[in-house]
Amino acid sequence: MTYTPKRWIRLGLGAALLGTAGLSACGGEGGEAGETAIASPAGAAQSGEMAGEMGEGEGGEGAVAPLDPALLVPVDQRAAMIASEAAVGAALSRAGERDAAAGHFRLAISEIKPGGLSRLVEKGLDPDLFDAAVEALEDGAGPLETETAVAAVETNVDELQANAGGDTVELIIFLMKRCENAYRSGVTFSNEIDNPVAYQKAWGYAVTAQELANKLDPEEASGLQLELKMLVLMWPAEGPVSGDVPAPPSTFLSQLSRIGLELSTLE
Structure with a gap:
């Protein structure tokens, strides 16, 4: 088995040591911050994204407006994040947990402000399909209508990821x-x-x-x-x-x- 130094640097030594640093951080305290067993392959982008997701909100007069996270994270990574949320939404929908499913379909898009959607739309993202899935889940649509809406999101996500590459x-x-x-x-x-x-x-x-x-x-x-x-x-x-x-x-x-x-x- 050959170990590539480049990969070791990006994965972090903790990956080889059973995530020791992660063990001490478990317990829900600190949220998604702190050291991890697998380090990000794009640290700067990841830091910017986390700052955007955790620090969004209205600032006071003269405050610097937070950057849209979608402008800080590469398109391929953002597409993977959307795919992850859509996967959760689809699974929970099929398990009958409609409210939780709707929440994840909403999260997939709501974390991106309108100005940041353009790059993703160019790669095939159709936010209206996510809205339709949320509406079907929250309005009590029948099983067939709901599944059709959810499946449309999954198809769209496949297209988005294929176009985003990476x-x-x-x-x-x-x-x-x-x-x-x-x-x-x-x-x-x-x-x-x-x-x-x-x-x-x-x-x-x-x-x-x-x-x-x-x-x-x-x-x-x-x-x-x-x-x-x-x-x-x-x-x-x-x-x-x-x-x-x-x-x-x-x-x-x-x-x-x-x-x-x-x-x-x-x-």
């Missing part, structure tokens, strides 16, 4: 960092879900990373594909549904470290 391995690293951050925020070290939305987001990042990995050559990425499959299996087959007992954070971080090791072997 390096698959780098996108998986990006998603794994966000998955870890969300899990930390959602699950306490005593193994309780104290932020359901963050816990659901973590599943979305994991399953989107798995889908990306499955597009890689199995001869080169079979180990990564297996480890991502094992990560997704930490949630129920239906997705991040209510009533689930989460995997212990130590188990979750240990699995992330194995994914990190596999990622480090890929060019």
